[in-house]
Amino acid sequence: METLTIDNLRVEYRSRAVGDPVKTAVRGLNLRVAQGEVFGFLGPNGAGKTSTMNVLLGFVPPTSGTARLFGVDVREPIARQRIGYLPEQTYYYKFLTAEELLRFYAEIFQIPKAERTQRIDAVLKLVELDHARTRQIKTYSKGMQQRAGLAQALINNPDLLILDEPTSGLDPIGRMKVREIIQRLKSEGKTVFFSSHELGEVETVCDRIAILHQGELKTEGRVSDLLRQHGANLEQIFLKIIGHPLQP
Amino acid sequence: MNTIWALAKIVVLEMIRRKDFYVLFILTVLLTGMAGSVNLFNDHSIVRYLKEICLLLIWVASLVIAITCTARQIPMEREQRTIFPLLAKPVTRAQFLLGKFLGCWVATGLALLVFYLFFGVVSASREQHWPVLNYLQAGFLHWLMLGIVIAATLLGSIVFAAPSSNGTICFVCVAGILLLGRHLNKVALGLAEPLQSLLYGIYFVIPHLELFDVRDLITHNWDLIPGGVMALAILYAATYTAFLLTAAWLVFRRRPLN
Ligand SMILES: Nc1ncnc2c1ncn2[C@@H]1O[C@H](COP(=O)(O)OP(=O)(O)OP(=O)(O)O)[C@@H](O)[C@H]1O
Numbered sequence: 001m002e003t004l005t006i007d008n009l010r011v012e013y014r015s016r017a018v019g020d021p022v023k024t025a026v027r028g029l030n031l032r033v034a035q036g037e038v039f040g041f042l043g044p045n046g047a048g049k050t051s052t053m054n055v056l057l058g059f060v061p062p063t064s065g066t067a068r069l070f071g072v073d074v075r076e077p078i079a080r081q082r083i084g085y086l087p088e089q090t091y092y093y094k095f096l097t098a099e100e101l102l103r104f105y106a107e108i109f110q111i112p113k114a115e116r117t118q119r120i121d122a123v124l125k126l127v128e129l130d131h132a133r134t135r136q137i138k139t140y141s142k143g144m145q146q147r148a149g150l151a152q153a154l155i156n157n158p159d160l161l162i163l164d165e166p167t168s169g170l171d172p173i174g175r176m177k178v179r180e181i182i183q184r185l186k187s188e189g190k191t192v193f194f195s196s197h198e199l200g201e202v203e204t205v206c207d208r209i210a211i212l213h214q215g216e217l218k219t220e221g222r223v224s225d226l227l228r229q230h231g232a233n234l235e236q237i238f239l240k241i242i243g244h245p246l247q248p
Numbered sequence: 249m250n251t252i253w254a255l256a257k258i259v260v261l262e263m264i265r266r267k268d269f270y271v272l273f274i275l276t277v278l279l280t281g282m283a284g285s286v287n288l289f290n291d292h293s294i295v296r297y298l299k300e301i302c303l304l305l306i307w308v309a310s311l312v313i314a315i316t317c318t319a320r321q322i323p324m325e326r327e328q329r330t331i332f333p334l335l336a337k338p339v340t341r342a343q344f345l346l347g348k349f350l351g352c353w354v355a356t357g358l359a360l361l362v363f364y365l366f367f368g369v370v371s372a373s374r375e376q377h378w379p380v381l382n383y384l385q386a387g388f389l390h391w392l393m394l395g396i397v398i399a400a401t402l403l404g405s406i407v408f409a410a411p412s413s414n415g416t417i418c419f420v421c422v423a424g425i426l427l428l429g430r431h432l433n434k435v436a437l438g439l440a441e442p443l444q445s446l447l448y449g450i451y452f453v454i455p456h457l458e459l460f461d462v463r464d465l466i467t468h469n470w471d472l473i474p475g476g477v478m479a480l481a482i483l484y485a486a487t488y489t490a491f492l493l494t495a496a497w498l499v500f501r502r503r504p505l506n
């Protein structure tokens with residue numbers, strides 16, 4: 001069963017000023033992610049990764065085409081019941097503590113009261129914010145905020161995680177932890193769909209990847225197949241596909 | 249409903265943890281205290297004058313709290329990008345708006361409670377009787393009126409881009425209605441034709457917030473308002489609030505978020 005389906009997706013941004021050209025961020029994208037996969041969504045800056053995710057989460061309506069999560073059109077709010085999302089830039093209600101933030105989101109997911117505290121404890125432990133749980137988020141460092149973001153993405157024990165550059169701003173240990181969390185989720189049968197610029201990391205954790213360039217899908221496939229076909233590492237493949245001249 | 253309430257609690261918590269409310273409250277206390285201290289003649293009418301000043305300050309402060317608190321909600325959510333993780337959860341845009349509305353309304357209600365308690369203390373220090381029911385009626389009508397103001401400000405914060413201009417516009421409109429609303433029809437009579445109909449139109453369309461201003465009820469110790477009239481007031485406020493919230497939803501429903 002497919003967890004995530006994108007058909008012929010096109011995303012255009014119309015600017016408010018009259019006469020400005022329409023900016024096409026994604027054109028004719030088709031993508032399928034199966035349950036239990038860890039899927040890397042790659043592409044240079046401005047390729048359209050965040051725009052695609054914005055459609056998946058219902059922030060931006062598709063200009064044309066469709067996107068479905070668990071077979072439900074993304075325009076239905078219920079499509080988001082079983083997903084966890086970590087935005088590209090994470091800022092949370094700064095006047096809340098991590099614990100209050102997670103309790104708020106747990107209420108939104110209507111997690112029963114008895115389970116709530118248990119869930120909150122579990123995710124705080126997982127992202128190692130246990131020691132700072134009663135401090136307001138405005139006192140957190142950037143990496144701690146990022147981990148609070150990861151905690152909120154996991155609060156509903158989601159079956160699909162959509163992570164927009166989950167390791168940006170983290171130190172090497174933090175990155176390793178995120179990798180471990182992703183692998184652990186995979187072993188629990190969850191699906192992870194994430195964008196990243198860290199190709200080494202992508203190579204180690206992803207089953208499949210897609211490379212987007214200027215809104216178009218350039219390559220899609222199993223990491224192992226791609227590596228074999230090109231006889232190179234992911235970084236070299238990436239540069240070649242987006243047409244960047246290779247260093248001699 | 250749970251979702252709406254969860255959202256509302258965050259707004260209330262925000263107001264409690266921000267300084268604005270305390271500043272306004274202390275300002276009101278100080279100004280009332282100053283007004284009270286000029287009471288040199290210990291004249292009887294001075295008590296009424298003090299109560300009037302205190303109530304006027306409460307009205308102004310409550311409008312400032314309601315409008316500033318509401319006007320910043322959605323712009324802040326967007327600017328700080330908290331709206332993204334939030335709407336990525338199973339929250340509809342209608343729930344989002346209702347939660348914000350409820351939160352602002354409850355938060356200003358709590359502020360109002362503190363203000364009226366202070367007013368009660370002030371008047372009890374000068375007079376020996378405490379018309380609690382009068383206070384409750386006046387406070388409740390005041391709160392209903394703020395509901396309409398909050399719904400209008402919420403709509404404004406979606407329509408106008410900048411939160412500060414929205415705050416100013418809302419404040420000017422509300423002050424205009426409170427001061428001039430009831431006279432518009434009379435003004436209209438003295439005007440030439442296209443303007444006359446226009447002004448009449450405005451007179452019939454605007455929410456008459458001044459109807460909810462029953463400060464005389466407590467300064468002059470008037471009789472209580474009959475239940476039927478109260479019911480009508482609730483219906484009137486609910487209708488306008490619902491209308492404004494629906495308009496806000498229609499604008500916000502399909503709006504792209506970035
Ligand atoms: N709100 C917007 N209005 C107009 N154009 C936009 C808007 N958001 C994004 N774009 C444009 O759409 C294109 C794709 O942007 P997007 O944010 O999806 O890229 P990305 O792949 O996430 O890049 P990065 O790796 O830098 O995060 C870019 O050219 C960008 O300028």
Ligand SMILES: [Mg+2]
Nearest residue numbers: 049050088164
């Ligand atoms: Mg991006």
